[in-house]
Amino acid sequence: MVDQPLWEQIGFSFVQHYYKMFDSDRTQLGSIYIDQSCLTWEGQQFEGKRAIVEKLSSLPFAKIAHSITTQDHQPTPDYCILSMVIGQLKVDDDPIMGFHQSFILKNIQDAWVCTNDMFRLAIHNFV
Numbered sequence: 352m353v354d355q356p357l358w359e360q361i362g363f364s365f366v367q368h369y370y371k372m373f374d375s376d377r378t379q380l381g382s383i384y385i386d387q388s389c390l391t392w393e394g395q396q397f398e399g400k401r402a403i404v405e406k407l408s409s410l411p412f413a414k415i416a417h418s419i420t421t422q423d424h425q426p427t428p429d430y431c432i433l434s435m436v437i438g439q440l441k442v443d444d445d446p447i448m449g450f451h452q453s454f455i456l457k458n459i460q461d462a463w464v465c466t467n468d469m470f471r472l473a474i475h476n477f478v
Contacts, residue, residue: 365456377415378404380403384404385459389400390406392407400467419438421436452468
């Protein structure tokens with residue numbers, strides 16, 4: 352059996368850590384962002400660790416649970432990692448919804464941080 356490339360191991364570990372933290376205490380997510388990080392959440396733009404954590408902490412639900420369907424990771428030419436996640440989430444007593452999320456991870460001073468984060472619910476309105 353061939354070992355996973357390092358970027359896949361790092362990406363997989365990051366994704367597990369991110370959603371565990373998001374589901375248990377999303378106010379602690381500031382530890383994975385930097386002041387130059389960017390978040391696009393359902394089309395809204397946020398820049399900087401503080402703005403991102405404020406947005407994620409203010410989401411209007413008490414509890415959330417993510418279930419990851421699949422995740423893919425790629426190295427970038429500038430030594431970052433691009434991660435794409437597809438899954439489902441359940442908030443409070445709402446129905447289960449699909450979501451897509453992408454991250455760019457960068458190693459800064461021997462720590463992997465998220466510099467870019469994009470999130471969308473997988474909601475379709477067929478007319």
